[in-house]
Amino acid sequence: MNVIDIQGVSQRYGQTTVLHDLNLSLGEGEVLGLFGHNGAGKTTSMKLVLGLLQPSAGQVRVFDRLPSDPHVRQMLGYLPENVTFYPQMSGLETLRHFARLKGASNAQVDRLLEEVGLAAAARRRVKTYSKGMRQRLGLAQALLGEPRLLLLDEPTVGLDPIATQDLYRLLDRLRSQGTSIIICSHVLPGVEAHINRAAILTQGRLLALGSLRKLREDAGLPTLLRANGLKRAGPLQASWNRAGHVTQRWGVEGLEVAALNGSKLDLLRQLLNEDDPSDVEIAPPSLEDLYRYYMGQAAAHANGETA
Amino acid sequence: MNPIWNMARKEFSDGLRNRWLLAISLLFAILATGIAWLGAAASGQLGFTSVPATIASLASLATFLMPLIALLLAYDAIVGEDESGTLLLLLTYPLGRGHILLGKFIGHGGILALATLIGFGCAMLAIAVLVDDVELSLLVWAFARFMLSSTLLGWGFLGLAYVLSSISAEKSTAAGLALGVWFFFVLVFDLVLLALLVLSEGQFNPRVLPWLLLLNPADIYRLINLSGFDGGASTAGVLSLGSDLPVPGTMLWLCLLLWVAAPLGSAWLLFRRRAS
Numbered sequence: 001m002n003v004i005d006i007q008g009v010s011q012r013y014g015q016t017t018v019l020h021d022l023n024l025s026l027g028e029g030e031v032l033g034l035f036g037h038n039g040a041g042k043t044t045s046m047k048l049v050l051g052l053l054q055p056s057a058g059q060v061r062v063f064d065r066l067p068s069d070p071h072v073r074q075m076l077g078y079l080p081e082n083v084t085f086y087p088q089m090s091g092l093e094t095l096r097h098f099a100r101l102k103g104a105s106n107a108q109v110d111r112l113l114e115e116v117g118l119a120a121a122a123r124r125r126v127k128t129y130s131k132g133m134r135q136r137l138g139l140a141q142a143l144l145g146e147p148r149l150l151l152l153d154e155p156t157v158g159l160d161p162i163a164t165q166d167l168y169r170l171l172d173r174l175r176s177q178g179t180s181i182i183i184c185s186h187v188l189p190g191v192e193a194h195i196n197r198a199a200i201l202t203q204g205r206l207l208a209l210g211s212l213r214k215l216r217e218d219a220g221l222p223t224l225l226r227a228n229g230l231k232r233a234g235p236l237q238a239s240w241n242r243a244g245h246v247t248q249r250w251g252v253e254g255l256e257v258a259a260l261n262g263s264k265l266d267l268l269r270q271l272l273n274e275d276d277p278s279d280v281e282i283a284p285p286s287l288e289d290l291y292r293y294y295m296g297q298a299a300a301h302a303n304g305e306t307a
Numbered sequence: 308m309n310p311i312w313n314m315a316r317k318e319f320s321d322g323l324r325n326r327w328l329l330a331i332s333l334l335f336a337i338l339a340t341g342i343a344w345l346g347a348a349a350s351g352q353l354g355f356t357s358v359p360a361t362i363a364s365l366a367s368l369a370t371f372l373m374p375l376i377a378l379l380l381a382y383d384a385i386v387g388e389d390e391s392g393t394l395l396l397l398l399t400y401p402l403g404r405g406h407i408l409l410g411k412f413i414g415h416g417g418i419l420a421l422a423t424l425i426g427f428g429c430a431m432l433a434i435a436v437l438v439d440d441v442e443l444s445l446l447v448w449a450f451a452r453f454m455l456s457s458t459l460l461g462w463g464f465l466g467l468a469y470v471l472s473s474i475s476a477e478k479s480t481a482a483g484l485a486l487g488v489w490f491f492f493v494l495v496f497d498l499v500l501l502a503l504l505v506l507s508e509g510q511f512n513p514r515v516l517p518w519l520l521l522l523n524p525a526d527i528y529r530l531i532n533l534s535g536f537d538g539g540a541s542t543a544g545v546l547s548l549g550s551d552l553p554v555p556g557t558m559l560w561l562c563l564l565l566w567v568a569a570p571l572g573s574a575w576l577l578f579r580r581r582a583s
Binding site: 047050052053070071073074076078080082083084085086088089097098100101102103141 | 310313314316317321324325391392393395396397398399400401402403583
């Protein structure tokens with residue numbers, strides 16, 4: 001059984017359509033990254049799953065029920081974009097209030113405050129909190145009651161690099177416990193390793209969906225090989241150019257070559273046989289490269305339509 | 308039941324935290340005690356005069372204050388949470404909009420009821436202890452009726468505040484509307500009624516006019532508190548119409564209760580329709 005099933009969903013606000021015929025599903029223990037620019041439909045998709053919006057067409061099922069079902073909400077944790085709380089209440093009071101609404105225990109409140117690193121500030125008023133602290137309180141709130149589905153809208157905004165790493169580690173642990181997670185975001189450096197699948201949205205349409213490996217294959221973007229400290233950079237570049245590879249000099253004694261279609265290992269072997277590099281760097285296409293590629297495709301497509 | 312109680316608890320502790328309860332109680336206590344002793348100053352007397360006169364003065368005061376306080380307390384109940392983003396979070400929790408609204412009503416209503424009890428209760432105690440020849444049973448009965456009707460009046464305006472809060476897109480709009488509602492029911496309504504009476508020069512069906520008083524919870528409240536004393540004490544202005552009203556006292560109470568239920572019900576319907 002899928003945790004989330006979105007079938008043929010369109011969403012219209014008056015004349016504007018913000019989602020076109022979206023099909024998306026999420027399995028148990030799966031982490032999906034939902035990427036796109038502002039206004040691409042990420043938050044709308046989340047609100048549909050949360051039952052805050054009724055789809056104009058199509059249907060959304062969560063745990064095989066309607067999203068507005070109280071049973072669904074009991075199993076669901078949500079971190080909204082730019083989360084805010086009651087400024088006059090302390091962190092502890094805030095979390096206790098939400099824990100009561102969700103039926104979570106006070107013991108879990110204390111544990112979560114400890115876990116997100118807010119135990120020392122728990123008795124301070126939320127209005128004295130920094131952006132990062134509010135974000136961490138929001139995360140603790142989303143984890144109340146051991147949810148089996150987590151929806152995180154821009155979870156790393158305002159977090160420092162260490163807190164971001166902590167968040168990713170936490171997500172990995174939850175995933176291994178069978179929690180399904182959707183992370184909604186602009187493209188994030190470092191998130192690649194922690195998601196099973198990525199979905200790229202633009203203008204309310206799903207551009208690409210699949211594992212990073214599949215997206216890389218589909219996009220056919222090159223892996224960049226960079227070697228430093230070469231003695232025979234010139235002849236090597238000439239022979240690669242003859243073989244049809246795209247190359248460019250990298251620093252004084254270095255060379256960069258774009259490896260397409262699985263030619264990476266051959267090029268690496270050749271490099272090591274014919275020269276003695278002091279350092280080799282292999283850069284597969286990052287999520288950001290993939291995102292740029294698919295956005296470029298979409299723009300080209302749109303131009304083609306209007307031309 | 309539980310989610311309603313949890314919402315109510317939060318609203319009530321908010322009322323304690325930001326000292327609403329303390330401020331309203333103090334205000335009521337000071338004003339009530341002041342009126343009890345100085346209310347007769349206009350007629351050249353100083354000191355406590357009589358229970359009916361005191362209740363009449365208190366009721367005229369509470370007609371102004373109670374709606375204003377209730378509206379101030381609750382005008383941002385929904386639009387305020389929406390603006391600050393917490394409503395979005397609440398709506399993803401396992402509780403319905405009815406739970407949220409009813410919880411807020413119980414929390415705010417509890418604050419109003421407790422403040423009324425503490426504030427006017429103190430005044431009543433002061434009169435009972437300091438005035439020698441007061442008839443205790445009459446005092447307690449009159450004050451109990453006064454406090455209960457004041458609370459109901461406050462609850463009615465809480466409901467109206469939720470209605471305004473549900474339809475407003477911004478907090479400032481809700482505040483403006485709240486002020487307008489207060490102005491209408493407390494000041495304008497009676498003037499319009501008087502104008503109708505005068506301008507129609509008797510053309511207006513005199514049997515219909517008294518019923519119009521039931522369209523204003525503040526007038527029902529005053530009718531309840533000004534009637535019921537022997538000799539009909541000091542009814543003046545539009546309210547003398549009330550003596551023509553062929554309804555018993557219990558009907559007035561029922562109308563006041565209806566004025567609590569109807570705005571609350573409408574607020575629920577409007578809140579349900581509000582986009583999230």
